[in-house]
Amino acid sequence: MTGHEFLRALDKDNLKVWKRGGRRAPHKPLLLLLALGRIAQRKPRLASYSDEIEPKLKDLLVHYGPRRSSLHPEDPFGRLVGDDLWEIPRVETLPTTSAGTLRVTPLRQRGVRGGFPPYLDRLLRGDAELVETAAARLLVQNFPESSHASIRDAVGLPESMALEAMTLYGEKTVKPRRRDPDFRRRVLTAYERRCAICDFDVRLNDDLLGLDAAHIKWHAAGGPDRVPNGLALCTLHHRALDRGAIGLEGGSSAGFVLLVSNELTGVSDAYHQLVDARGRPLRAPQESAHLPDAAFVAWHRREVFRGEPRSR
Numbered sequence: 001m002t003g004h005e006f007l008r009a010l011d012k013d014n015l016k017v018w019k020r021g022g023r024r025a026p027h028k029p030l031l032l033l034l035a036l037g038r039i040a041q042r043k044p045r046l047a048s049y050s051d052e053i054e055p056k057l058k059d060l061l062v063h064y065g066p067r068r069s070s071l072h073p074e075d076p077f078g079r080l081v082g083d084d085l086w087e088i089p090r091v092e093t094l095p096t097t098s099a100g101t102l103r104v105t106p107l108r109q110r111g112v113r114g115g116f117p118p119y120l121d122r123l124l125r126g127d128a129e130l131v132e133t134a135a136a137r138l139l140v141q142n143f144p145e146s147s148h149a150s151i152r153d154a155v156g157l158p159e160s161m162a163l164e165a166m167t168l169y170g171e172k173t174v175k176p177r178r179r180d181p182d183f184r185r186r187v188l189t190a191y192e193r194r195c196a197i198c199d200f201d202v203r204l205n206d207d208l209l210g211l212d213a214a215h216i217k218w219h220a221a222g223g224p225d226r227v228p229n230g231l232a233l234c235t236l237h238h239r240a241l242d243r244g245a246i247g248l249e250g251g252s253s254a255g256f257v258l259l260v261s262n263e264l265t266g267v268s269d270a271y272h273q274l275v276d277a278r279g280r281p282l283r284a285p286q287e288s289a290h291l292p293d294a295a296f297v298a299w300h301r302r303e304v305f306r307g308e309p310r311s312r
């Protein structure tokens with residue numbers, strides 16, 4: 001496998017990350033990012049499932065995966081073997097479930113280890129640019145930009161050369177799906193250049209400071225660059241929306257109200273401001289045709305919003 005073949009194998013279509021109906025299964029990208037982080041930190045090729053992979057991957061799935069009743073970190077650990085991206089010594093001796101995934105108890109009890117296959121490990125250790133390009137590619141295709149820095153931090157990858165990295169490795173095809181450059185302007189205009197939640201509108205010499213055009217259904221999940229999939233949000237509310245700390249509900253003629261996750265904690269004024277906004281109507285756009293589309297709001301609620309909405 002060459003570096004370019006490795007990068008192509010990471011594409012979301014090849015990893016089958018997005019399921020029908022836009023359901024998220026970010027297990028494989030998160031395990032691959034964790035393994036790339038081990039390379040960046042010069043840790044040994046093989047990692048113990050029970051000590052080094054399971055607790056970290058669980059944590060990543062809790063924070064960056066969709067809300068599900070069970071997390072299954074053993075799932076990508078076994079399935080990446082079939083993608084030729086992973087090696088588990090003597091994998092053929094391990095029992096599997098009827099669904100074909102590895103049984104979790106033997107993984108823990110037998111001290112099973114896994115990692116990149118030796119040839120891939122050598123390739124990656126000798127090529128920091130390939131590691132960075134692979135990490136950027138996984139992040140861009142599977143997570144909103146506002147989460148990239150914290151995921152990097154969590155898996156032990158150094159701060160990035162950011163999106164420019166993707167044109168490094170001589171790859172022309174690794175750029176994220178092209179964004180409509182006009183999306184930001186149209187969304188900010190629709191919401192009168194203020195945060196739809198808190199009215200934040202601070203300017204420096206007429207330049208907006210920290211006001212974003214947020215996607216409700218993530219760009220990485222195929223959410224379109226249309227105003228009904230957008231909200232003008234300050235940086236804090238944008239990040240809170242992308243991480244599922246807040247969400248929307250409603251959608252009748254009365255518009256949408258703000259949901260705040262019951263998993264949010266804090267004691268500062270900022271925390272109380274976030275929580276006190278629960279149940280409040282979002283400021284509507286100037287034109288009703290620009291109101292959020294209920295389908296995108298439903299996707300966000302199902303795939304991104306964390307925990308349950310606070311009632312009080």
Ligand SMILES: [Zn+2]
Pocket residue numbers: 195196197198199200233234235236237
């Ligand atoms: Zn705001």
